[in-house]
Every structure is written in C-alpha cells, then in structure tokens.
Amino acid sequence: MQTLTVDLGDRSYPIYIGAGVLQQSLLAQHVRGKQVMLVSNETVAPLYRAAVCQSLSEFEVDEVILPDGEAYKDLAHWNQIFDQLLLKRHNRTTTLIALGGGVIGDMAGFAAACYQRGVNFIQVPTTLLSQVDSSVGGKTGVNHPAGKNMIGAFHQPVAVLADTGVLNTLPDVELSAGLAEVIKYGLIHDADFFTWLENNMQALRSRNADALAYAIYRSCEIKAEMVALDEREAGVRALLNLGHTFGHAIETHAGYGQWLHGQAVAAGTMMAADLSCRMGWINADDVDRIERLFKAAGLPIKPPADMTPAHFNALMSIDKKVLDGRLRLVLLEAIGQAVVTDQFDQAALMQTLQGVR
Ligand SMILES: NC(=O)c1ccc[n+]([C@@H]2O[C@H](COP(=O)([O-])OP(=O)(O)OC[C@H]3O[C@@H](n4cnc5c(N)ncnc54)[C@H](O)[C@@H]3O)[C@@H](O)[C@H]2O)c1
Ligand SMILES: O=C(O)C(=O)C[C@@H](O)[C@H](O)[C@H](O)COP(=O)(O)O
Ligand SMILES: [Zn+2]
Numbered sequence: 313m314q315t316l317t318v319d320l321g322d323r324s325y326p327i328y329i330g331a332g333v334l335q336q337s338l339l340a341q342h343v344r345g346k347q348v349m350l351v352s353n354e355t356v357a358p359l360y361r362a363a364v365c366q367s368l369s370e371f372e373v374d375e376v377i378l379p380d381g382e383a384y385k386d387l388a389h390w391n392q393i394f395d396q397l398l399l400k401r402h403n404r405t406t407t408l409i410a411l412g413g414g415v416i417g418d419m420a421g422f423a424a425a426c427y428q429r430g431v432n433f434i435q436v437p438t439t440l441l442s443q444v445d446s447s448v449g450g451k452t453g454v455n456h457p458a459g460k461n462m463i464g465a466f467h468q469p470v471a472v473l474a475d476t477g478v479l480n481t482l483p484d485v486e487l488s489a490g491l492a493e494v495i496k497y498g499l500i501h502d503a504d505f506f507t508w509l510e511n512n513m514q515a516l517r518s519r520n521a522d523a524l525a526y527a528i529y530r531s532c533e534i535k536a537e538m539v540a541l542d543e544r545e546a547g548v549r550a551l552l553n554l555g556h557t558f559g560h561a562i563e564t565h566a567g568y569g570q571w572l573h574g575q576a577v578a579a580g581t582m583m584a585a586d587l588s589c590r591m592g593w594i595n596a597d598d599v600d601r602i603e604r605l606f607k608a609a610g611l612p613i614k615p616p617a618d619m620t621p622a623h624f625n626a627l628m629s630i631d632k633k634v635l636d637g638r639l640r641l642v643l644l645e646a647i648g649q650a651v652v653t654d655q656f657d658q659a660a661l662m663q664t665l666q667g668v669r
Contacts, residue, residue: 345405413439414446421452425467440490444531488610489574503648555581561627578611
C-alpha cells in the first residue's frame with residue numbers, strides 16, 4: 313500500500329492506494345462518533361458493501377442506496393440521503409462513507425457538506441476515474457438540467473481509500489473513461505508521465521496491477537499538489553479543468569449519462585488541443601500524439617456530430633471559469649504545460665467548434 317497526503321493544514325487527509333486496502337481495517341480510525349451512513353448505488357453496494365462493513369462492527373451503520381447513473385446526480389435523488397439521515401436520527405458526529413464512482417462521491421460529499429451544516433465523510437472510490445480524480449480535492453455537487461455540477465460545495469473528505477482490487481469488476485468502457493483524466497495529468501503537468509502513458513497504455517487497458525498502481529499514484533500525487541496550492545480554484549487548480557468546458561457542454565447537450573464524463577473530457581481535450589494548435593502554442597505533431605493516446609485508451613476524439621457551434625457557445629457561456637462575462641479556457645502551451653486564459657482568437661475558437669482541422 314502507498315499513502316499520499318493532501319496537505320491542507322488541520323484539514324489534511326491521507327489517500328491510501330493499493331490492492332486490498334479495504335481489508336486493512338483503515339476505515340474505523342477515520343470514523344468519528346458512533347454513527348455511519350454508507351452512501352452507494354445499486355450496482356456497487358452488492359459488490360463491496362460487505363468489505364466496507366467488516367471493519368465497522370463497532371459502529372451503527374445505516375445505508376442509502378441510490379439508483380446507478382449520472383442521470384440521477386440531481387437534487388431530487390441527493391435529497392434521499394437527507395431523508396435517510398433524518399429517518400435514522402444521525403447527528404453531527406455522523407460519518408458518511410461514499411462507496412462508488414464519481415457520481416456517488418460527488419453526491420455523498422455534497423450531502424456531508426450540508427447535513428447539519430457539515431459532517432465528516434470518507435471517500436471509497438471504486439472506479440478508475442474516482443480513484444485518480446474525483447475522490448481527491450473536495451469538489452462535491454450535483455448537476456442541474458442546464459449545466460454540469462452547477463450546485464455544490466468545496467468540502468474535503470477526512471480520508472480516501474482507493475482499493476485497486478475493486479477495479480477488476482469495472483467494465484472496460486469505464487476503465488477507458490478513467491484513463492481520460494489520467495492522460496489529463498500528463499498533458500497539464502508532466503510530459504514524462506505522458507510519455508510513460510504512451511508506452512504503457514496496453515498494460516493499463518489489460519489491467520496490469522503495477523501499471524495501474526503507478527498511474528493512480530502519480531495522478532493523485534499531481535492532483536494533491538495542485539489542491540494543496542489552490543484549494544478553491546483561484547489559480548492553478550483550474551488547470552485540472554482541461555477539456556472540461558467543451559466536455560461538460562457535450563454531457564449536458566447529449567443528456568446526462570449518454571456520454572460518460574471521461575469520454576466527454578477526451579473529446580473536449582482534443583478540442584482544446586486543436587484550439588491551442590490554431591493559436592500556434594502547440595504543433596500538429598503534438599495534436600497527433602494526443603489523438604493517438606486517446607484512441608489507444610479507447611476514447612472518442614470528436615464531439616457528437618449533432619452539436620453545432622451555437623450549442624457549444626450557449627452551454628460554455630455558463631462555465632464556472634467564466635469571469636466578468638469572458639470565457640476562460642484551459643489550453644496547452646506544450647505537452648506537460650497548460651494555461652487558463654481568455655487570450656485566444658474568437659475566429660480560431662469558431663473553427664475548433666466547427667470541427668475543422
Ligand atoms: N469531484 C471531482 O473532482 C470530480 C472529478 C472528476 C469527475 N467527477 C464526476 O464524477 C462523475 C463520473 O464518475 P465515474 O466515472 O466514476 O462514474 P460513475 O460514478 O457513474 O461510475 C461509473 C459506473 O461504474 C459502476 N461501478 C463503479 N465502481 C464499480 C466497480 N468497482 N465494479 C463495477 N462497476 C462499478 C457504477 O455503478 C457506474 O455504473 C461525473 O459526475 C463527474 O462530473 C468529479
Ligand atoms: O478537481 C478539480 O478541480 C477538477 O476540475 C477535476 C475535474 O476532473 C472534475 O470533472 C470536476 O468535477 C470539474 O469541476 P467543475 O468545477 O468544472 O464542475
Ligand atoms: Zn473531470
């Protein structure tokens with residue numbers, strides 16, 4: 313097992329990474345009080361609830377099991393967590409445990425941020441995407457029909473337990489979705505990691521344990537560093553949004569759940585790369601390398617054919633990085649180096665939106 317720390321002063325917390333982490337009785341030491349509310353979904357709970365509960369015998373454990381899918385990451389289903397917390401009379405020292413992928417982590421974390429004005433929660437991420445990204449950093453929330461993650465809060469977990477063994481039951485398409493965010497870290501911060509991914513993509517897709525463990529560790533290390541520097545996204549943390557302005561527009565336009573988040577991030581990152589190339593910041597060879605890596609990861613490289621520039625513009629204009637009415641995008645200056653900027657050419661953006669290369 314490897315351990316990283318997200319360094320946030322008295323709110324610092326560990327990320328435990330490794331096969332069998334759930335068997336190691338780590339959960340109990342991070343539970344405060346006597347009550348636990350396990351939040352999971354109808355797919356993950358039957359698979360892993362027993363592994364989580366085995367180390368919680370000294371606590372009163374209740375559970376809320378939500379329907380599975382991005383389409384249910386909304387206020388109505390989020391409210392079911394409060395219904396259960398109140399029905400079972402949980403008080404302020406309760407601990408929520410999010411057992412699932414990014415949807416469950418975001419919803420449970422946001423419930424923990426709001427219940428009785430804030431209680432503790434632990435992330436037990438069970439998808440690659442949630443192990444490398446969503447379980448770390450404290451962005452929590454739900455979708456609104458008009459926009460992704462539009463309602464939420466920053467609320468850090470007290471611990472993250474990433475058991476890489478649970479990835480054995482993850483469908484291939486979900487593994488690929490997680491690889492989109494892994495590739496993101498190489499693109500924004502670490503050219504050597506990007507090269508390592510080029511050389512190890514097949515090992516990752518065939519679930520080689522060492523390759524996955526390294527990719528998860530390095531991804532969490534980069535994210536932890538950025539979050540520690542800029543917890544609330546006033547600066548460098550925005551780089552973690554590479555491809556997301558386009559990607560969130562795709563997810564919202566298609567209908568939540570039609571495009572997986574990681575798939576939308578991949579296509580959105582190709583659009584960011586295309587615009588960066590049009591600006592002369594990266595070259596066509598860089599764009600080809602990025603495209604090859606996404607394809608090797610089993611990810612789409614184009615947005616949905618029915619999406620027009622007007623669709624993109626309407627949805628991107630409410631992106632959370634918009635500042636004083638000006639759209640800011642994360643663009644690439646090189647493989648391994650990104651910038652958040654409003655200094656891009658509008659005509660070039662229009663060409664990117666039209667899918668011209
Ligand atoms: N908070 C953040 O910083 C952050 C970062 C990235 C993404 N996100 C959010 O995360 C969500 C996407 O997360 P996701 O990709 O994990 O999707 P997800 O939570 O929908 O999980 C994907 C699918 O895999 C299933 N599953 C989960 N673990 C499994 C396992 N071990 N075995 C078998 N099936 C399993 C789930 O039931 C689901 O059907 C999006 O809502 C996105 O906006 C948040
Ligand atoms: O942690 C962050 O910061 C990120 O931007 C990580 C993203 O991968 C993630 O999808 C996040 O939920 C997007 O945040 P949003 O603020 O654009 O909704
Ligand atoms: Zn993301």
